Amino acid sequence: MIILIINNVVILAGIGGFLAMLLVIADYFLANYGDCNIDINQGKKKFTVKGGSSLLSSLAEKMVFIPSACGGKGTCGLCKVKLLKEIGPVLPTEKPYLDKDELKNGVRLSCQIKVKQDIFIHIPEALFSIKKFRGKVERIIDYTYDIKGVYIKLDEPKNIEFKAGQYVQLESKKYGKVKQVVSRAYSMSSPPFEEDKIELIIRLVPDGIMTNYVHKQLHQGDDISFTGPYGEFFIRDSKADMIFVAGGSGMAPFKSILADLEKQQSKRRIVYLFGARTEKDLFLVDEMRHFEDTLADFTFIPVLSQADEDSDWKGKKGYIPPILKDYVKDPDNTEGYLCGSPGLLAVTEKEMHKLGIKNVYYDSFG
């Protein structure tokens, strides 16, 4: 009997072991891409990495940071790089983000392609100035029940240079059951002239990896790191009227922009429509009223979509798109700046175009 059992175990282990060995050998030969060279902008920067990882993470390892708001999930389409030498077919995960010209010119999503051979790429020079910053949480403010403001004091480098409206990519650490380290985009809400610290305004997303980390794990004094600055969402230099539209944490870039405009003593006409559900979702109202006093021509208009029946809310009710027309004087001389959820942006942009506003800029948090 014992012999039979041992016999069985040995045979089973033998078959299992043989298959496992086969897999290990296959893995060694198949998944080993050896060392690969990456060449950026025709020799401007060159290094060797171990093959097998995504181009995005291989570059980040060598301190070259490509915008990647979704953290490499293939959903933001921001991590484009131009390949100077083809490395294989475009993947279905990339297609939705590439237009005809880009496909023709060898533009690819760097988070989707793996480094399996020597790679030659071209990226905008400006990306070389993106750095990794280390700092400490200086303080955390509760703006609403689900929105927090996080001040980060910089340790290394000590100063950051950016344009109001740009964003950084915050890096999380492992916590609880989450074994993944992720990076997510957050707009800076502090003005550029406060060079030694930044503020981020972060809304809790149920089950969100980063937002739960920030809301529940992060405390004053904790170390934290981010890369940046990224993005093209900043005020265009002109004399045109401006309409800002935001919802929720979309407040962040406008807080920075307004403080910057205040410092420059801007004379431009600005209307800021801020969408929220109820009064509980409003925040920084006093700060906005302060800007109404200090800026030459600024109006802040909170709009509640689900104001409580019994509340004494006297402001605007409903949704922003239908009331936009009340605030546009001369569409040809008006710029739209939108920030928040993709849904809000899509309908607002459509409405603005309908009203004849051609220059609409936005940052989608999707």
Added chain:
Amino acid sequence: MEINSYVIFFAAIFTSNILLTNFLGMCSYLSVSRELESSFGLGMAVFFVLTVTSALNYIIYHYILVPLDLVYLQYIVFIIVIAAFVQLAEMVIERFSPLLYYSLGIFLPLITVNCAILGVSLFLVIRQYSFIQSVAYGAGSGIGWLFAIMMLAGIRNRVKDKYLPKGMAGAAISLLATGIMALAFIGFSGVVIIQ
């Protein structure tokens, strides 16, 4: 034993469709059949894995388990072989065809637990098929499964925006459609019998 391999191949697609007559491989069939494209991807992966694992399991059964008198270990061994093969297939595909990897890749791990795969390996032992017959049966069953899931996906696409009583939406209507399909397929079964 006498049945021609071609007959087995076609019978496995139509008259003895593994999904519609044995109702094996139901859970991925029901959960992935929402879109035609992904149904096709999963179906192709099942076809590929079924064909190869039926050959592998035939060899292991007849040249290792039978001589050593260990046929009662077949369940465990078959599952290990299937799991290992799926892993290997994933690696090979990733290396040589990233495009295929992305369209199949997410479905491959699902296949390890698709009971149609284990079912086919067990049937070919019970029915005492030869090597060629086994491969024909495996490939045929794979194509049969691909057929079934594509058809359900097509039906679900049509039913999607039609009015349905509350309790009927989702899994209920899919199961009903499967039942009706099964009836239609059983209509073929007088043509040839392979079990």
